[in-house]
Amino acid sequence: EVQLVQSGAEVKKPGESLKISCQGSGYIFSNSWITWVRQLPGKGLEWMGRIDPSDSYTNYSPSFQGHVTMSTDKSISTAYLQWTALKASDTAIYYCAKNAVDGSGNYFLDSWGQGTVVTVSS
Amino acid sequence: SSELTQDPTVSVALGQTVTITCQGDALEKYYASWYQQKPGQAPVLVLYGKTNRPAGSPDRFSGSRSGNTAFLTISGAQAEDEADYYCNCRDSSGSPPVYDFGPGTKVFVL
Numbered sequence: 001e002v003q004l005v006q007s008g009a010e011v012k013k014p015g016e017s018l019k020i021s022c023q024g025s026g027y028i029f030s031n032s033w034i035t036w037v038r039q040l041p042g043k044g045l046e047w048m049g050r051i052d053p054s055d056s057y058t059n060y061s062p063s064f065q066g067h068v069t070m071s072t073d074k075s076i077s078t079a080y081l082q083w084t085a086l087k088a089s090d091t092a093i094y095y096c097a098k099n100a101v102d103g104s105g106n107y108f109l110d111s112w113g114q115g116t117v118v119t120v121s122s
Numbered sequence: 123s124s125e126l127t128q129d130p131t132v133s134v135a136l137g138q139t140v141t142i143t144c145q146g147d148a149l150e151k152y153y154a155s156w157y158q159q160k161p162g163q164a165p166v167l168v169l170y171g172k173t174n175r176p177a178g179s180p181d182r183f184s185g186s187r188s189g190n191t192a193f194l195t196i197s198g199a200q201a202e203d204e205a206d207y208y209c210n211c212r213d214s215s216g217s218p219p220v221y222d223f224g225p226g227t228k229v230f231v232l
Contacts, residue, residue: 035221037165044226045157045165045208059218095164107212107221108155108170115164 002026004096004113011119012086019082020116022096029077030054033099035109036070036081040092050099051079086120093117126154126209126224133230134199142194142227144209154192154209156185159226165208169194196229204231 007021022034035050049060053072060070071080079096094116097109126146134140144154153172157165167176173185182197192211196203209224 037223044206045159045210045223047210047221047223050221059220061220097165102171102174104153104171106153106155106171106174108167109157109165109210110167110170110176112164112166 002098002111004098004111006094006096006113006116009117009119011121013122014088014120015085016120017082017084018086018118019080020094020118022079022081022113024077024079024098027098029072030074034070034072034079035097035099036068036079037095037097037109038064038092039095039115045095048081048094053077053079086118088120088122090118091120125213126211126222128207128209128224128227130225131228131230133232134196135232136201137198139195139197140199140229142196142207142229144192144194144211144224145190146211146214146222146224147190148211148214148222149187149192150190151214152212153187154185154211156183156192156194157208157210158203159206159208160204168207199229199231201231204229 003025030053033050036048038046048064051058051070053074096113098111100110155170158168159165168179169185186193206226208226213220
């Protein structure tokens with residue numbers, strides 16, 4: 001069974017750094033991109049970007065480029081999302097999701113982590 | 123902001139059929155994938171490609187596309203289908219690709 005297990009909730013102060021994780025199991029981690037998705041309180045889903053665990057190539061949404069960094073450690077089947085200086089506006093739920101592509105080249109997110117709640121408040 | 127648009131809410135009587143729409147230029151070229159999200163839960167894939175359902179997605183979910191609009195149809199809506207539904211599709215411009223989500227449609231089952 002494919003599973004993505006994310007790290008627990010975080011409460012941070014503005015300006016602090018943070019790294020959250022997403023560990024995959026039940027599949028070959030290096031074979032599937034990982035996408036990160038943000039959900040602001042009471043709002044919709046936002047595609048942040050994705051990373052290829054096989055070579056750490058990243059592909060960010062322009063809205064998030066320069067604000068977050070995605071990385072992976074394929075030796076432990078784990079993807080990371082990190083901030084160097086959090087803002088109150090980063091308060092959200094962050095989901096990781098496993099990418100898949102069907103035989104016709106259609107991209108989709110076939111398994112999701114449970115989400116990590118990040119609260120940034122002074 | 124999203125380049126995909128969705129109706130904010132739709133309602134359907136129990137057992138009836140409802141269609142959720144997702145509009146955007148990219149949909150003329152690429153298929154959308156669809157995700158269901160219930161309160162307090164992570165999103166779940168319900169449809170992808172032309173009209174492919176992942177394992178576990180009920181066969182009352184189906185999809186289609188016409189021009190720049192993708193459709194998710196729930197035939198015989200059940201109470202458990204009450205949720206937010208999001209479409210997701212590649213941005214039609216540029217490389218590397220960016221994948222937008224629509225703003226979501228809240229489905230009420232009456």
